[in-house]
Amino acid sequence: MAGDEHRRGRPRSEEAHQAVLDAVATLLNDQGHTYEELTVERIAGEAGVGKQTIYRWWRNKAAVVLEALLTGRLNLASEPVPNTGDLRADLMTWLDCELEQANMDDTLAMARSLMGALVTGGEETRQLFAERSVWDDMNLTQRIREEAEAGGLDPRTDPAAVASAIMDPFIIQLLTAGHPSRTWMEAQIQIVLHGALPR
CATH class of the missing domain: 1.10.357.10 (Tetracycline Repressor, domain 2)
Structure with a gap:
């Protein structure tokens, strides 16, 4: 790299x-x-x-x-996030789908390899990672952006940052501890969204 x-x-x-x-x-x-x-x-x-x-x-x-x-x-291919008006429920539905996809051996192998490439990459790798969020163009980010525009989240919310706050721990949990429990995923979403609620 x-x-x-x-x-x-x-x-x-x-x-x-x-x-x-x-x-x-x-x-x-x-x-x-x-x-x-x-x-x-x-x-x-x-x-x-x-x-x-x-x-x-x-x-x-x-x-x-x-x-x-x-x-x-x-x-990163992913399914669209549903928009039923209940962001928490929509995110759980989407994460369930992503978890099913992530349990495929090829997806896990790719995730592990990319993590290794990121850790062993040089200065230019770190600069690229600092300049661009891998979640910028994700369907998850778009759903969070829609919620913010509709007034459901603080308008100062950075949708990519919220997506990263949800997905980064999810990926680490998946790669290190295995299948995240539903209770863990619900708690993670609650913690992240609480910080993005309108003040």
């Missing part, structure tokens, strides 16, 4: 760089490949570059996927 890309001393072709990131988005978002099916060879073929070009700039496929995610080329 970024931070490792210059480690072998050769300047990076910006055109090839963009082609690799676009290839990841095409393979995962447009063509529907699973993370397991995604390989460096397949990314290289889609991007029209050599496999060694990718390894020159990124440590592994997880690092490429992470940069595609942090630069906005790759979206």
Whole structure:
């Protein structure tokens, strides 16, 4: 990933760089490949570059996927959040659906790999992570934004920050302790939304 890309001393072709990131988005978002099916060879073929070009700039496929995610080329697919007028209930319905999806082996493997790529990434990785929330374009963020615009939340609320406050602990819990209980998820939503209520 970024931070490792210059480690072998050769300047990076910006055109090839963009082609690799676009290839990841095409393979995962447009063509529907699973993370397991995604390989460096397949990314290289889609991007029209050599496999060694990718390894020159990124440590592994997880690092490429992470940069595609942090630069906005790759979206984390998720179901729309229902809007029944009850935000707490809507979020629980949506989290139940996300949890069912997350229990699939491929989704967990991807999440673990991306976490590892983030931890081992260099300074440029950290800058990308600081500049962009992975939740900016999520359906969850849009639902929270709608609630704020309707007056159900403090108008100063940052929808992406609220989405992050819900999802980051959820992901950590899932990856470390396993399946979060419904009681845990309800408590997490209550804590987060209480801080975003109108004053």
